[in-house]
Amino acid sequence: MKIGFIGIELEEGKVKFNDKNLNALEKKDKPKKVTPFFAEFVQDKSDLHEELAQVDAIIIPQESILDLLILDIEKLEIRLERAENEVEQKLLQTALDKLEEEIPLCDAGFNPEDETIILSAAPFSLKPVIQINGDEESDDLIDQVLQKTGYMFFYTTGPSESHAWLVKKGSDIITCAAKIHSDLARGFIKGDVVDFDDYLECHNFNECKSKGIARVVDRDYVVQANEIIEIRFNV
Known part of the structure; x- marks a missing residue:
């Protein structure tokens, strides 16, 4: 995930997210390998704002948000001059009105269909915008971005590796299986799922199964934030 920043002091590059859940899994399972999530911070520093x-x-x-919205106003005004479709014209004008009210487009309540039309103008604030006051740690910023963008973690863990996986909220277990490896999705049979806190109370995943804490789920199961999963598959 790439996170752009404007007007704040941050180092560019990849930053490891200090994941308390992953830290707990590492302490419990003592795996040979730990794979955390990394976010990449990218500074806006070109006149064309290509970043x-x-x-x-x-x-x-927060005090600089108007600078970003002015860039979008200019983009939408140019697009509005060229728009021939009445629906697009009205939608672009509505978007301009929101920007003039100092509301980022991501917070303006447009539906996905409207957003697709507005994207023709390539506005920046249609992306998730996080406004901050004062200095904040990278971990706090990453956490805010994950919340705003609608992402979550699920985990796989055991003696060999504890791994944090990032997916969109609402992802089914097939999507999560594919995130781990395409073979797991292609040959999916069943999934075993354990709530994070329940897993910490057990010695390992097998004990979760033997105690009936692990739930066996089908391919349409929607994975919840922070769950521990295993995939049964055959290819």
Whole structure:
């Protein structure tokens, strides 16, 4: 995940997220390998703001939000002049009104269909925008970005590796299996799922199964945040 930032002091590059859940799994399972989540911070430093076009979310001081919205106003005004479709014209004008009210487009309540039309103008604030006050630690910023973008973690863990996996909230277990390895999704049979806190109370995943704490789920199961999963598969 790439996170753009404007007007704040941060180092560019990849930053390891200090995941308390993963730390707990490492302490419990003592795996040979631990794989955390890394976010990449990208500073906006070009006149054309090319960096912002490539990121998944934008962090900006609250007092500087107007600078970002002015860039979007200019983009939408140019697009509005060229728009021939009445539906697009009305939607772009509504978006402009929101920007003039100092509301980022991501917070303006547009539905996905409307957002697709507005994207023709390539506005920056349609991406998730996180406004901050004062200095904040990287971990806090990453956590805010994950909340704003609708992402969550699930985990796989055991003696060989504890791994944090990032997926969109609402992802089914097939999507999560594919995140781990395409073979797991292709040959999916069943999934075993344990709540994070329940897992910490057991010696290992097998004990979760023997105690009936692990739930056997089908391919349409929607994985919840922080769950521990195992995939039964055959290819």
